[in-house]
Amino acid sequence: DAKTTQPPSMDCAEGRAANLPCNHSTISGNEYVYWYRQIHSQGPQYIIHGLKNNETNEMASLIITEDRKSSTLILPHATLRDTAVYYCIVRVAARANNLFFGTGTRLTVIP
Amino acid sequence: EAGVTQSPTHLIKTRGQQATLRCSPISGHTSVYWYQQALGLGLQFLLWYDEGEERNRGNFPPRFSGRQFPNYSSELNVNALELEDSALYLCASSSGLADQETQYFGPGTRLLVL
Numbered sequence: 478d479a480k481t482t483q484p485p486s487m488d489c490a491e492g493r494a495a496n497l498p499c500n501h502s503t504i505s506g507n508e509y510v511y512w513y514r515q516i517h518s519q520g521p522q523y524i525i526h527g528l529k530n531n532e533t534n535e536m537a538s539l540i541i542t543e544d545r546k547s548s549t550l551i552l553p554h555a556t557l558r559d560t561a562v563y564y565c566i567v568r569v570a571a572r573a574n575n576l577f578f579g580t581g582t583r584l585t586v587i588p
Numbered sequence: 589e590a591g592v593t594q595s596p597t598h599l600i601k602t603r604g605q606q607a608t609l610r611c612s613p614i615s616g617h618t619s620v621y622w623y624q625q626a627l628g629l630g631l632q633f634l635l636w637y638d639e640g641e642e643r644n645r646g647n648f649p650p651r652f653s654g655r656q657f658p659n660y661s662s663e664l665n666v667n668a669l670e671l672e673d674s675a676l677y678l679c680a681s682s683s684g685l686a687d688q689e690t691q692y693f694g695p696g697t698r699l700l701v702l
Contacts, residue, residue, distance in 0.1 A: 511690070520592075520678050520693035521631070575621060575633035575644065576680075576691060 481565045486583045489559075495552040497582050499565030502546045508569050510541060511576070512550045514561040514584075521564065521578070524550065555586045590615065592694035594679050600700045601669050609664040609697045613681030619643075620662040621682070621691060622654060626675040634677075637662055669701045 622634040633646040637656035680691040
């Protein structure tokens, strides 16, 4: 699976959009981009994933660049409960097994 | 729909003992994954079970083992506990279908080895 690079930490004002970047320059054509988050000492929570098209669900939007070498997770209106470590993971989805969690981005939402 | 459940939530053992952790996947999911998250460290893949078989294991010694039952629930056993086994143990499940394979995590079992 391709390696990802994320900033170690970010701050965001409550109510504003949080934009979390991820670089995955070695991504292969059959690898998906997944985002999870982990709120302190809880199990990781799945947020969203995509292959090459932008995706949106009730939690977030995922913007993948045309060359697929980077992506951005957007939380449209950050709340204090969005404070967590966010992980960007690139993996082959078809019968893949384990996820490789890097160090992620620690997002702090500030009141 | 119930999510992935794990028991117990906390477990305290002494060095040399055995620990058994349990996981129930989301209904309809056939794959179960185990991960270890030691304090201050990232999640490390332990084991993957699918349809009752061990499909892959991470870089952990053989004293970490497990099994998957016919109802797809799973146990993780850790023998001869060492202090460094203290960690949050996370279970995830996925549908086992060929496409997409999103893993959904449980709340974890926090194991403390004294």
